[in-house]
Amino acid sequence: MENISPIIGYFIHQGVPLETVVLLFMLPIVVTLIAFFRQVIGIKAFGIYTPAIVTFAFLAVPQLxxxxxxxxxxxxxxxxxxxxLKGLRILYLPRVAITLSIIAFSILILLSAGGAMHRTGLAAVSIFPILIMITIVEKFVAAQIEKGNKAAVILAVExxxxxxxxxxxxxxxxxxxxxxxxxxxxxITIPINIFLGKWDGLRLNEYIRFREVLKNLK
Amino acid sequence: MLEIFKNGSKLLGMNARNLDYIRPYNRKKAKKLADDKILSKRMLKKGGIPVPKLLAKIRTAEELENFDWSSLPSTFALKPNRGYGGGGIMVVYGRKKLSRKEIANTEDGETPLPVWVKSDGGKVTVEDLKSHILNILDGAFSLANMPDIAFFEERLTLLKLFKPYAYKGIPDIRVIVFNRIPVMAMLRLPTKESGGKANLQQGGIGVGIDLATGVTTTAVLGKGKIIDYVPGTRMLLSGIRIPYWKEMLLLAVKAQEISGMGFLGADVAIDRVRGPVFLEINARPGLSIQVANLSGLKERLERIKGLKIKTAVRGVRVGRDLFGGEIEEELEEISGRKVIGTIEKIRLIGKNGKSVELEAKIDTGAGFTSIDTDLAEKLGFEDTVREYQKIETTYKDIKHLSKTERWNIYKHIPNLESTVVVNSASGSTYRPTIKITVIMDNVIIPTKVTLINRAHLKYPIIIGKRNLKKFLIDVSK
Structure with missing residues (x-):
């Protein structure tokens, strides 16, 4: 890289890989983006942790x-x-544990199926992004119980x-x-987040949600 | 486009609700109270507010194991103490009769476990209740999945008025209260989709209510679809007059005082026997109430920010004056009289319960109410009319006679009350009177009315001064 700031140079000199430095610097940007989506656009997703961690999981796989x-x-x-599992009538954590286990096996089958179809890229995905994505299913199951299937699927898509x-x-x-x-x-992300944290205007999706009211206001 | 953004500032969005109202006006301690249904129920009861009876609560798995299921009534609601958005509520409507086989399967000396029925007709066994309660205890329905308490609550009985509008469950009235003033209200109706629950998030119907009169306006299904009728029926959702309106607003404001929160959603239901019953307080009221009322909350909240309201009664009055549509109701309340127009729809009840509904002319120039002879026949006074028409006398012929002499001419007529002199623009007449009942604007007036041939006139009945004492007349109506 041609232009390296002295501070980055210092980090590299101390043995921190450039890639790690860049990813750590990207974190504030990604979470600010998520905050923006929530406060201004109105896209909720599963909180801030899940979309952030999935973003980094995506960055860590060879092909998006x-x-x-x-x-x-x-x-x-x-x-x-x-x-x-509905018929089993078991408590939350054991149920999530079973869900996670079965998902782990399903992913294994998926990876080997990819190999069988000569999609070697799939099997080459490293274990950490896979584990990260398996564990987000807890958020999904929690949303299913709390808000119902439809809402959970919407949150997953978001x-x-x-x-x-x-x-x-x-x-x-x-x-x-x-x-x-x-x-x-x-x-810069800090003042941006302060602004987002004080933003009390309508979210973009609320203009859609309240369209009938807006039509009626004079 | 600019117009949309300008109007947008009148609406309360999620950001503004959390940042400008919940955060500054609802202190943490107060919010905790609202989120704890059992505790808030107790506090409200102490404050003299009617609440549904608490039947039993289950705090631990151990309590669940030792619970006496036969102590439950045939109908009840099972709720998570810290639930929100109507999640985790189970309502049963009756006990299922056990089949002989089921009874035979139970061991000797043991009473069989009861089985209940849900709104969709599905069975609810003790096993179902147990598993549901375990989920509640585990925090599946509570905010932030905190371990929770399950409780059983008395199920209210449905008011007859709401029967055609509500699917299974009990409708309730949500009132947003801010600064001791009711700001906006809606009627929430359970639907098939919402499984008998009244929450919009669960697919219920929200119907906007005029704050002054308590009459419904527009309706929204779920989170944003405007509808006119109850889905699948021809039941119009606008124009329903909510009974106990003022009392309910007062309950909502009193609950706000007790809760210590500045901004909240109060849920009040009406029980067929008990009247208004306070259901719960919400620290984070939903925003769809704006769609149901087709108006913005933010605009209203900003108007009353900082007002010093001393009593709940005053707050209710301010809310109705500021945010209600019509003031007619107020006038009726002050004077204790009903406001009617010059033409009113009325119902007449004659002999043997025969009744006719028609439009009447309100005539302050007339003393007596008079009705057309044809109309009298319809009310079952055929004999009276026939006999009366046989007598061919005019006012001039008999005006020199004494009262008794005149009465002798008419007295053979059946159902006759009396005879009176009526002076009108077309000259004076002697008219017989009969006794009927007039129902106008829900006021029942038993009265004497005079008989006359009004076939050539537009209205077969005029209502005279004698029957207008309980009314004020608005000529523009």
Whole structure:
């Protein structure tokens, strides 16, 4: 890289890999993006942790589509298992434990099926992004119980959308170059978040939700 | 486009609700109270507010194991203490009769476990209740999945008025109260989709209510679909007059005082026997009430920010004056009289319960109410009319006679009350009177009315001064 800020240079000199430094600097940007989606656009997702961690899981897989595929399979199997386990009438944590185990096996089958179809990229996905995505099913099951199936699926789709935005933002070469050159830029996220935290206007989706009322106001 | 954003500032969105109202006005301690249904129930009861009876509570798995299931009545609601948005509530409507086989299967000396029926007709066994309660205890329905308490509550009985509108469950009235003033209200109706629950999040219907009169306006299904009728029926949702309106607003404001919160949603239901019963307080009221009323909350809240309201009664009055549509009701309340127009729809009840509904002319120039002879026939006074028409006398012929002499001419007529002199623009006449009942604007007036041929006139009946004492007349109505 041509322009490396002295502070980044110092980190590298101390043995921190450049990739790690960049990812850590990306975190404030990704979480600010998630806050923006929630406060201004009105896309909720499963809180802030899940879309952030899924974003980084996506960044860690060799090809984005395999990451998305694993995400979708995890959610689908999680959804099916809710119906399958309903009759068992067992408590929350044991139920999630069973769900997680079965999802783990399903992913194993998926990876080997990819290998059988000569999609070696799928099997080459490292274990950590896979584990991360398996564990997000807990959020999904919790949402299913609290808010119902439909709401849980919507939240999962929203998580996927935000994570995709996060992925493209965090892998944008220009942004990476900028951060490496001027890492202080990251500090802008703090005033942005203060603004978002004080933003009391309608969210974009609320303009849609209240369209009938807006038509009637004079 | 700019217009939309300008109007948007009148609406209360999620951000503004949390940041500008819940955060500053609802202290943590007060919110805790609202989120704890059993505790808030006790506090409200202490404050003299009628609440549904608490039947039993289950705090631990051990208590669940030792619970006496036969102590439960045939109908009740099972709720999580810290539930929200109507989640985790189970309502049963009756006990299922056990089949002979089921009774035979139980061991000697043991009474068989009861089985209940849900709104969809499905069975609820003790096993079902246990598993549901375990989930509640485990925190599956509570905020942030905290371990919770399950409790059984008396189920209210449905008011007849609401029967055609509500699917299974009990409708309730949500009132947003801020600064001791009721700000907006809606009627929440359970639907098939909502499984007998009245929460909009669960697919119920929200119907906006005019704060001044308690009459419903527009309706929304679920989170945002505007509807006119109850789905699948021809039951119009607008124009329903909610009974006990003022009392309910007063309950809502009093509950706010007790709760210590500045901004809340109060849920009040009406029990067929007990009248208004307070259900619960909400520290985070939903925003769809704005769709049901087709108006913005933020605009209203900002108008009353900082007002110093000393009593609940005053707060209710301010809310109704500021945010209600019509003031007619107020006038009726002050004067104790009903406001009617110059033409009113009335019901007449004659002989043997025969009744006719028609439009009447309100005539302050007339003393007596008079009705057309044809109309009198319809009310069962055929004999009276026939005999009366046989007598061919005019006012001039008999005006020199004494009262008794005149009475002798008419007295053979059946059902006759008396005869009176009526002076009208077309000259004076002697008219027989009969006794009927007039029902106008829900006021029942038993009265004497005079008989006359009004076939050439537009209205077969005029209501005279003698019957208008309980009314004020608005000529523009």
């Amino acid at each position: 589509r395999y990451g998305v595929l694993i995400f979708i399979v995890v959610i689908l199997v999680g959804m099916l298992l809710r119906f399958a 998580t996927l959308i935000i994570s995709l935005f996060g992925y493209y933002l965090a892998s944008w070469p220009l942004l990476i170059k900028g951060i490496v050159a001027v890492p202080w830029l990251i500090l």
